[in-house]
Amino acid sequence: MPEGPELHLASQFVNKVCAGVVFSGPVIKSEVSKSPDVSFSCEAYRITAASRGKEVKLTLTPMKADEPKRRAKAGQADEPMDIVFRFGMSGFFRFTGEDELPKHAHLRFYTKEKPCRVLSFVDARRFGSWQPNGTWQAGRGPCIMFEYKSFRENVVSHLSDRAFERPICEVLLNQKYFNGIGNYLRAEILFRLNIPPFVSARTALEGLESEDLYENMKPLKNETADITKGVRKKKAKEETGDLLRLCHTVPLEVVSLGGKGYDPEKADYSAFQAWLQCYYVDGMKSLRDHNGRTMWFKGDPGPLVPKDSKSPSPKKRIKKEDHDYTDKKKVAKVRSGSTTKKSTIKRESVTKTPKKEKKDADRRKTKPTRKKTPGANAPQQEAKSGERRRKTSRTQPTDGVAASGPQRRSLRLSR
DNA sequence: CGTCCACGTCTAC
DNA sequence: TAGACCTGGACGG
Structure with missing residues (x-):
């Protein structure tokens, strides 16, 4: 989900599925989530969304109560509340029946209908977060798309x-x-x-x-x-x-x-x-930047390459069931002919320092011995493993050659 | 089964 | 500038 476009599509998705929908009751957080509780409860409220850069803001707006006195009920909101979300690496919103909640639905908004439906903030890795009564995070710049x-x-x-x-x-x-x-x-x-x-x-x-x-x-x-x-x-x-x-x-x-x-x-x-023309495309080069993130590119890396930067070994792409902001139910999957195994393009380590170093974005830094693990904690030091190279590797045809156009990923999509 | 990898921040040393 | 924080899919053995 998570780059500006996905966050914006998420806000569009929320506005679309929540249009005309009335929500009711409290906002429920999963047991495991470490984000704040959302103390908002209302007999009838609506939900709208907006995005800015890599954040999405939901606005819960109480509907006018028929009887003014009912508003006095304890714990019933009568003012709108904004909740600002960041999606981490895996966050997204889904709208489903109450009986088909997605796994990892960490914050849920229930509709007022009979068999109610639920707007869920789903986030498998839980790197995402939200702030009740939140505002766009200070320090983040203007949105690259809409500002x-x-x-x-x-x-x-x-x-x-x-x-x-x-x-x-x-x-x-x-x-x-x-x-x-x-x-x-x-x-x-x-x-x-x-x-x-x-x-x-x-x-x-x-x-x-x-x-x-x-x-x-x-x-x-x-x-x-x-x-x-x-x-x-x-x-x-x-x-x-x-x-x-x-x-x-x-x-x-x-x-x-x-x-x-x-x-x-x-x-x-x-x-x-x-x-995609470059990211994860066969034939493109990739190197770890100073923060351990994989940078995909073509041609000259430039002068400020980390001295020990190595090209990671990307696996294959995956393909699974849907979950889609366009709520277009899985229309005839992209099935067509063969599964196009695509011949692995030739590869060769990136020109720069082919030294092996146990570096990797996430776990690279997560190496520390598990404290929680009881018993004889396994000495999980990096078994340097002589070569890190993976056969199906891609990477560049080594600079010089890179002059040609982008290697179209063998990816036939049924038109 | 274990290893490597992933669309991102956060915060301690 | 390292780690921490997490789950899970793809692969390799």
């Missing part, structure tokens, strides 16, 4: 911030400036402009203006280079725009795919997969 102008101004006016000395691929994940960009978007955005991921952000952004000079620019072919301001490196960008503009338009492309954002669990994940 484009202020987003640009915020970045351009802070280029002297030390934060921009980091590699552009890492700065793109800094939510103070790029609220809504996540791991797949940074890859797709930099790929489109052929910007090496590990060049300093300041270098990649210097010269850009607060105003989007490409905004009203139709793909004109002549290289006028007219306006004094953006004379720099137009031409190649005339039809796409600069880096900041792509931080806005690329996520919007995903929103336009409608309910097909990133989520391998969805029936129509293939549409999103087909949209």
